[in-house]
Amino acid sequence: MSLKLQPKKWPGKIREVTLGAGNRQPRTVGGGNGLPLHTFEADFPHRPVLALEVTDINPPRWLDIVREPWEGLLGKPADAARKAAEQYGADLIMLNLMGTHPDRGGRSPDQAAIDVEAVLDAVRVPLIVKGPGAGAKQNDVLARVAEKYHGEGLVLHSACQEDYKTLAAVTVAYGHVLVSESPIDLNIAKQVDILLSDVNINLDRVLIDPLTGGLGYGLEYTYSVMERIRLAALGGDQMLNSPMICLVGEEVWKVKEVKVSERQEPRWGDQETRGINWEVATAWSLIEAGAEVVVLRHPDSLARVRKILDAWFAEGASNNTR
């Protein structure tokens, strides 16, 4: 007797969101009408994309392991971005404007704009611009960048429940994409999307950041909230069907399990491979939970995740082999 394996059909699907415009080579994510990676029963017009993170300043707390691939390029975002796109194969770049944070030098919005311009000149891939974190400074920096590079379809990271109006306004005015962030909470994720659509953002220009917990550090919460957001979207919820972005690198490369050397903990094995494994395991689990944009720090991690995705989507992005 043969198995009657019915493909699971859903009333809803994920929104398609195009990252990058103008001088960028645009990249669209989303569009799937089934559970993440369930290519055997659903259609996925676009595959998940992978970004590498570059920084405006020499990041004070990065481990040597993750500094090494960027030797001489840390704090030179344009050069780093070029290497990320051309040599390391990043689908897009995340420029982390960490140096604009008051505790890390407090670079001005105009200085930030210069960095953005340099990166935009250096590469053609879409660009995610991450501000210094919620607050007035974040708005000043990202609003400035958004206005100056209008039409480039930048991905602005990020707006949240308490503070979204400024970035929403510049997203609308200057043709960008906005990341809506929520603290591992489906209801808040939905609420932020509602608030954004309420201020006239077309949700085709929104990505959800459900807040990433790294492996061993809350991954299970992120994983489940993403699965639930995905299920709600497939169930037809128009306010939760944005593609999701996960900032994996910054969560992974600060935890004890990647910082401790093999000398200190011989059982834990080679530190460099362990760190990359940590990043790959976090990234891949979250892709399984529904991440469409994954931001990594180590190029080897990107290469390894990319290899799996390449094989997975080898027959073209739309991969319904049913």
Next chain:
Amino acid sequence: MSRIIATAAIRGAHACVARAEKMLSETEERHGRDKAIGFEATAYALPVTLALLGKRVMRLGDLDEVLQEIRRWLPPIPDSDIWLPYLGGALDAGAATLIAHETVEALKPLNGHDLVYDYWLGPTADGILREQGIKLVDGRMPGFAACVGALPDDETAERLARDLQEKNILVFMGSNTNGETMAGQLHRRGVDMNWETFLVPYGPDTSSIIHALGFACRAAMTFGGLHPGGLKEARDILMYNKRRVFAFVLALGDVDDEKYATAAGAINFGFPVIADTDIPQILPTGICTYEHVVSNVPYKEMPSRAIEVRGLKITSLDIPIPVRHGPAFEGERVRKEDLAIEFGSKYTRAYEYLKSRRMDEVEDERIRVIGPEIGDVKEAAQLPLAIFVEVAGRKMQVDFESILERHIHSFLSEPMGVMHLGQRDTVWLRISKKARDAGFRIEHLGVMLLHKLKNDFPAIVDKVQVTLFTNKEDVDQLYDEAVAAYRRRDERMGAMTDESVDVFYSCALCQSYAPNHVCIITPQRLGLCGAYNWLDGKAAHEINPHGGNQPVAKKELLDPVKGKWKGINEFLEVATNGQFQSFSAYSMIDDPMTSCGCFECVACVLPGTGGIMVVDREYRGNTPVGMNFSSLAEITGGGQQTPGFVGIGTLYVLSKKFITGDGGLPRLVWTTTNIKQRLGEKLRQRCAEMGLPDLFDKIADETVCTDLEPLIEHLAAVNHPALGMGEMI
């Protein structure tokens, strides 16, 4: 709309359109129809015309069609003897006036009249719009005032400008009153007028006020992503302004026909008119959020009246008190040896009482200390205290009094060096020497409350006035009223029934733990966490309409015994992602409510007894069903409907609707001593009310037994009513 205003506005509109037509034909004669036209430094052509007509005017000839179109909008001037419906007509006339104004302003430079001269700034460039307009949209700037005309004297003009500036409101100025202009008045006072000071003079003619509306239209098109086109698009732009751009018109001095017509135009944007003169008022809401035209307002009150009528929310980032403050200081103690002054506890009478008032009964931001201040008494003195907070708000309700009042504790705990314990009339408040030495006064308690109430509850609080009584007579005098209010509130919640309301409230705050769980909170059944009752749900929704608490219309009653309603079921199906279609408010057997994980207690059927048990979270031991609390919780929780098992708030046991669909309170055969102690007298009373005065003592607890067999024996021995009620399943 007032007929007088409508008539004047329509008359004014006819005049304005005629003037624009005349000016256009003269200009065309001089320059030809191909002559380029437009304002400097904008990509929006004539922005109001673009927004309302979807037409991008580039050349003089383009205006022919525009003026032909708006002439069609003009209704005939109403005959003073004949009554006609006039609201729509006047609004159309207003819209036509705006476009006529814009035409006139655009034609001026071609006729040798510069828009920028002396202190007049003329139309605003897109660059400034991008920098400043976003602040209107994202709330950094609360709104703008379009000041039309002039004030009686220079000094009054400056005072009004300063008042508006202080509130961070952008001030646009235009038009004149008998030749006098507000900008001229400010200029004579030496006031700086530019985009840095937020005082922006457009021009001396009434038509110049169009630049304020052009600014608003461009803000909507830029930051609202709205594309001009036809009528629908125009409507979207107007609606956007109504919802996002909190602007209003201050009509200063005599209002002539042209100003009426302009005002009618502004009302299309939802911008109300506040006038100093005695023009007819238009109060009922319709286009604007609240009133349309409010007249006879003294200059001193104009900003606050305008803020109220337009519904501006002004929050302050810095609370002006002389000590640091914030949640970090919430739990600190002020010890006896550090004490500057103290109120309440066992020493004196101290209480707090928050009362909702009509808008006109509260003088916003008024803080008074009646009785001795901190410096008037010796160190470590003990004084009586009444903290009397009067709140008014467009959306304030009497039911919210207790919710706001409950926050007084956390608000007054925040200043460093202030200790606040208790609530209502059990208040104990201390101020430390350090705080006093830093300049903290009793008055600052009021400052703190005023700002926190406005900042944290902008949706329901518009005006706050605080009186701090520290003399015995006044404290005693107000006390009876306060106590009566406390009692009335308690009774109100107690007297509310599920039948007395049309909506229940949902609570989905726990969906992060239990994805398909949703609480339905009714007046007679509080949330299962015990923390949210129906009024809390109602207030939470008012405060945050997009939040986890939504009103759910009951609609048709499907089953009065088990408590099923059509509307509730419909809501449930959506809120649980289709998982559940039916919900019983009063049954734990038939479609019981789902349970998340935060329930205070689990109620569970006890087969063989005809009854149920209720077990609280703190209880660690075994129960007659053979499971401890955590096993019960595992079965009950997770957002499932588990017939026979339900999570409840402890107080639900006292409700007259406690599992009435299954037989009610007489079903309760076993509970924990924790619960018995907590409900104590109230549970005895409830038993007595039901005509079962000895029921309380018949209910077993863990001191009687923790197994089923001895429980059944016990129930038989005490003749518990449940035994005679038959099995529940």
Next chain:
Amino acid sequence: MALTGLQIFKLLPGTNCRDCGYTTCLAFAMKLAAGQVSLDKCPTASEDIKATLGAASAPPIRGVTIGKGERAITVGEETVYFRHDKTFVRPTGLFRMIDPNRLSDGEIEKHLDDWATIGIERAGELFRVDGIAMIEPAGSRERYARLAEAISRRGMPVALMASTIDGVRSAVEKIKDQRPLIVPSPGVDQSPFVALAAEFKLPLVITGKDLDDVAATAVDAAKHGVTDMLLEPPAKDARELHQNLSRLRRGALDRIHPGLGYPIFLRVAAGEFDKVVIGITKFASLVAMENAAGEAWLPYWTLRQNIYTDPQKPLQIDPSVHSIGEPDENAPLLVTTNFSLTYFIVSTELDGTGVPSRLAVVDAEGMSVLTAWSAGKFSGEKVAKELRRLGATEHVKHKTVIIPGYVSVISGELEDALGDGWRVLTGPQEASDLNAFFRDVWQPMMNG
């Protein structure tokens, strides 16, 4: 349609005989409804009831135990597709493969000594090598038996990766009481292995060229008397693996075929890191891995811990005082709850500040700070008592403790309860602000 606990209860005898291990029939019925126990535990259930409940009462995925004693491992018994729907109950067994064709007995013994003693503690869980998958050595039945016995002697569960029926029989005969798992090589004729498993009542891995084949073979094996099975789906690459794991789990839960209701076995070659990640997240019950070292095991274990945590019962860590860096008596002392996520976040951020410190983790029943506080588990008095019990107060000279910003409200009570001149300082609400807190509040204060 699954029956509710109450519906099942009505079918049970209602004698509360306790022979099932539960004190009431209702408690047993609820466990039946949850798929966590099977009806055959009830000695008095009539045939009628069994017929009525039928397959509906059996867990959709059978529980299978491998090994004996303290280290025996049970897999299967899963009831959901998404962990948030209930929880995943039986963590993936992680077995280390040994190929005796490449190692001497001495080397193997040394490895076994080593692996048997690995025990890494993390958030209340002991990470161990769950078992050993021994590949059949070429040419020596006797050696296979000896090696199998060497594993069993160390108390570890054994999977026999067999290529010949004679080889595996000799090993089985040696350790049959230890419930080894029989794993035939893919592609071999499975019938002799089925007979062997049936004869010794041992668990057996079923393979097949596709899922149809696997399911049919399982049904056939059941007919021949094998009760405990694991299914090994074809998995040529990550994508096929994911597809088959997903289909198997769904098919089992939907009970579309009796041959699907078993746990899943997966073997991975060296370097197939991604396959293990997919296996752990997506329903594999037991993974036998070739040549993986600590840098792979640590993420595997941690991932398994995350995925198999009960979403409704947060992970707890043992209360104690943790040193961050090398704190002296002037180093800051902070306090937080024993909710693992809270602890991990706070300790990671503390570590990131570069300021040596002590973090007292107090027992708050695994709740987060605010939840614990509102449940009365993080009151001033409780925290004071815990700080004393853990000896946290003895380490520092400055008599100052820093509490989480969200519970500033306990500061006064805690100060009172600690007494003896102790001060309570309210820290930031978010751990990420600890850096600024040390800089702006703590250091100025300590420097007078």
